[in-house]
Amino acid sequence: MQRILLATDFSERSDRAARRATLLAKTTGASLALVHVVDDDRPKRIFEAEQRAAEALLAEQARSFREIDGLSCTSRIVMGDPFEGIAAAVRETDADLLVVGPHRRQVLRDVFIGTTAERTIRASERPVLMANGVPAGPxxxxxxxxxxxxxxxxxxxxxxxxxxxxxxVVSVVHIFDAPAASLMVRASSTKEGIRNYLEDEKERVSGELAAFLNDIGLKPKRRILKHNETSIAHTIAATVREANADLVVVGTVGRTGVAKVLLGSVAEKVLRRADFDILAVPPVRET
Structure with a gap:
């Protein structure tokens, strides 16, 4: 990793993202770039005053990263829509990673809902790290x-x-569906019959997971298989707590990508209130 882009709104909660970005830059040797978006859809006097204040704050923060943390750090102010401005900054800096914090929850909720998802994660073409947890170290x-x-x-x-x-430690969780299980329950099948069916499904899926990981060249410490009994997001959150993980990685498109992991009422509640970091990885764009 060579370049990290940190989006900040100067709030206290955005400090969480700043601390995480600092840790990542120090451990990987990456340079750090700061970006703050000033909404220009306001009266000129208010817009210009905020621009001047933001430039001073951002310059001071960048200087602190350079002088205190010893990082290579630049900063920029972008005018316009917040999400479009951040996406543009990602492209212009050619950042390997965009780091955002749990600040402005109402806005961050919209990042993963509807068309805004494409305007941020997919439009950025780069992974987005939501720094929800309190950084205590790597x-x-x-x-x-x-x-x-x-x-x-x-x-x-x-x-x-x-x-x-x-x-x-790297673990992998695969949450699989077993649609016949609910049908068997409604058909009053025996508990043993349902259990045998689920065990057969788990064995089949275990083989598929092993082949998938072998093809991609990943050898995780643990391979966790769970039957989806509630929702994908709820099960992932429960697994995070059980495994005591501090970073969750998800692809943003797929059978259980953003459409199922980051959307919907249950998923929204789980991930918006999560105290663990989330790395959302967009698909590779075809050229």
């Missing part, structure tokens, strides 16, 4: 959620390229 346990799709493979490649899992 990551200790990374949990990769996979659905055996190419998008999951892309997420794993991004994790490897960024080096985020090189010095910590």
């Amino acid at each position: 990551y200790r346990h990374v949990l990769v959620a996979v659905d055996l799709s190419e998008c999951s493979a892309t997420a794993i490649r991004a994790l490897q390229k960024l080096g985020l899992g090189s010095k910590c």
